[in-house]
Amino acid sequence: MASTPSYDVRKSTLSRLRPSTAAGQQLGSLPSPHTPLSRSISGLYGSPAGGYRSEEENLLVFELGSRCMQAGFAGESSPRCSTKYSPDLERRVGDYRRWAIDYEPPHRPLGSGETWGWDHELWRMDIRDLDLGLVEDKVERLVREAELKYFLLDNRTRRVALVVPSSLPKPLLSVLLGGVFNGVQAQTITLLPTAVMATTAAGLRSALVIDIGWEETTATAVYEYREVHQRHSVRAGKALSEEFGTLLHQELRNVTAAAGDVSEDEFTFEEIEEVMTRIGWCRCGAGPEGHGKEIKIPFPTSHYPNTLDVSFDRLSDPAELALFAPEAAEHDLDDHNLPLPLLTYDTLLHLPVDVRRVCMSRIIITGGVSKLPGIKRRLLADLEALIDKRGWTPVRNYGSTKKDPRSLSHPSTAKSAPISYSAIPDDDGTLSNSESNMDREFDPIMRKISQLHMKHSPPPVEGVIRAVESLGAWAGASLVVNNRVRGVVEIERERFLQHGLAGASAAKKDVSVVPQRQSMGPGVRGVSGAAGERGSWGLGVWA
Template sequence: MATATASAIRPGLRDNRQLSGSPHTPTSRFISSNYSSPGSTFRQEEDAVIIELDARLVKAGFEGESAPQCVIPFTPESARRVGDYREWLPGYKPPKGSLEDSVSDYELWRDDLGHGLEDDAFDLGLLEDKLERAVRDAYNTYLLTDAGTARLVLVLPSVLPRPILSAVLSMLFGRWKFPSISLLPRPTVCLAAAGMRSGIVVDIGWHETTITPVYEYREMKTSRSIRGMKTLTLHVGRMLESIAEKQAVAHDEALQIDLPFVEDFVYRMARCESQATTPTNEKSASRLEESPIVTLDWPTDSSSVEVSFPLSTVTEVVDECFLPSGSELQPDDEELPLPELLYNALLHLPPDVRAICMARITFVGAGSTIPNLRQAVVTNLEAIVARHGWTPVRGTHVAKGRQNLTLTVQNRSRRRIPEADDNNGVASISHPQNDTAPTTAEGSTFEDKLQKQLTKDSSQQSAQQTVQGQIRCVESLGAWAGASLLTSLKVKAVVEIERSRFLESGIAGATRDRETDAVTTGQRASSGGAGAVGGGKAGERTSWTLGVWA
């Protein structure tokens, strides 16, 4: 009864119900959020829309939420014209082709744009059409809001080609009236989703694997390798083709091997079992002895056929893709295995930055979900560090010199041990205490109390120190969640492109000042630096930059 009386006297802040009992449409939209404040419904500005662009899909949602509201993949079905129902006709058979030829229908862009080759040149107009259709679908079907009214935040890879970035921004500003578009790099927001400011991000993506050290939200050098999920999918597809050739099926049917079937097989069956301490021949022999037999319900043109094969064939393909053996004989910079690529990225960092980053290794991307892959990469990394240390100088003579230096240090330490034993009697003599030192009732001096307090303070400081100098993995919620968190906290991005300035000169109007910070810090924002966005005229930008994409 008291609750009813109190609510009648002072209604709730969010009680927007009308007095009439007739149905009505809400005057304002409120989206529940885990990070939003209680008074967020009274803000006039709408929540920013966050879109994460990947080569295979688009994620969209509002700021302050823990997960996107929609994930739209790029498939041939998404590019189907209205009224095209040929695939549902009786007797329809999809066109057959190799996996390499059908991959382009399932991706938005590729890293090799093929400049100068007319037959193999990448179609940027097709990219704009695919992306426009996906963005319209996200706004009209899932977000249920008008495109262009709220601020847009794009999460992009740090190694995105410049023509693709120009095409994406031109399409968004040309099709809709966005007031501004903010760009956030994927590695930095992945660390923000893990609650860290520094670390090293291993992104096992579709086209390639990128390793980016980040120190205080500032990206360092980015290393890359072509060993990604696309390479693994094509290798597994060839393995399945070899298994299909050995199966006996009806002459009028054939086992189907398309990209969706191969991808589903990879996400279900792919696993890694490579260890640094096991030789290759012993590893393969143990796999053949202990590998279980897997039975797969393989689809055909009209039904399905059960096919059995050992699971070790799949694990061998995964190991050869990400952790190949004998890689020192083929030192290609673009085909390095993941442990060596991670070791080289850490080796080129300053010692203080390396000590922080090596204790915050974050695996993200589609390949990070492969069982035992992260453990295998860390195990091989520890083996490389134990074998070579943190020095780029290697060789037979260098190893002999280090051994001689180690022996010299050991001999010197052995000589000092007898001298310390001879001085034990002198060192064990206790000095008499000062008679004038004040004592407490328990018989302890004030010096003892001070020593205990210093020991306690030092133990507390050591407990609060950050973890450094050890190899450790850290989990992350993903790039979209990190961008949602930063945007909800009203953190201004360094790369913030206004509509009028971009339409005036395009992407060529950006300054060449390569500012690698992903977000502006409080000190720079208050001082009105080059990357600050303040509330007054002193903090306004006179030019805009592309940051890590410059």
């Protein structure tokens, strides 16, 4: 009952279907007075109540990450529950030892590198030695407990929007869907990509989303709600918490007389993580900021003195080492462990100029680690310094030429633009003369067209480094579902349980996503008529 068909059975033959950017919106609009069609009419003779149908449904939004799950109702600003995964969730039903007075938690080795905090993860992206059935069991239990404790759902139809990264491997996706379908008995599940939802939650259409998660940091360029480019780095929460572990053990060795006796895993993973989330911070600029304060950290279960004094400045070191690596020489860095500013810069550099111009002034820093105070400021400052130093040329070394040949022909644009955090550009509406426009000719026609387009609204900010706060991917999905925007990928329960993900192509092979695509443009409320019924479904970006 609980298990869904194995992934092998569900192997999909669907070709990769990224929605093309050509899905245009060629609808005219007339400025005549008319009744608004905010309610849709479900048929010629139907009553217009169809649009309110979702009032009778339980619209749930789940965001699943490798460390925690956020879940709540659509239309609410924050999730009802956000659960961190811990090995306690794996205990058997009826095992109440945890609440006994003399209970000692079993000793769990901390691991290092890849294995750091393995038993606190729901899944890993590397699924080679991952027990997928176990992941499904865990997800199902998490989802069921969320329902039991926080949702208390009645008998109405349940529809779920599931926010997952678009780079999720398909076997994992299949397992997640199975877990959620069984856990809340949902009728349909809509898949929404994390980066796009984070963009929506900032009120934007295009953005560069830096998601500093647990296992990896992803920098995703979103342009008009489509993911156009993505880069990854392993410098993320996992590395950060391991650095915090190293720091605490070092400090303990410094204060204890018998330093050799301090074992490698004196502190538990939970203690280390609590230190990280409570008083960890990130400094701006390389030098210490001289707060010069000692923080007393209590460790009630420690074998050594129950408090540890750590200087406040020292608590910013782990972020330095794990995420920014200022000392690392560039030739030591691999593609998979770029420091965050370099990752951001590289992602911007590999974007087409037009997209870069839009994205660079819409940087969204999100993910669990982004709550570390100071990290956004630092990341932006380092990014600006990088752009100052390198400009937008992908060539780092011109060898015997010694000089960037282009900088000779455009001497005036070689200077960097002033960096501003303001929302509105210069008063006359001209675009800032920044590096991103370096190789663009001034085009009066394009400019006129864009001015006509944006007659009533101020011109968008482009070409300057600017960060925008986002409410997070969960809130984005909540907004999207609340406004009844249908996702590209909507999976029905019966079909999934019958065919698994292979059902994506079972109905019709190579079905194109484009005609189904109803993004935030016109027609998003296609709850009636032909758009309401889907003969077949595809997997969109997850295919």
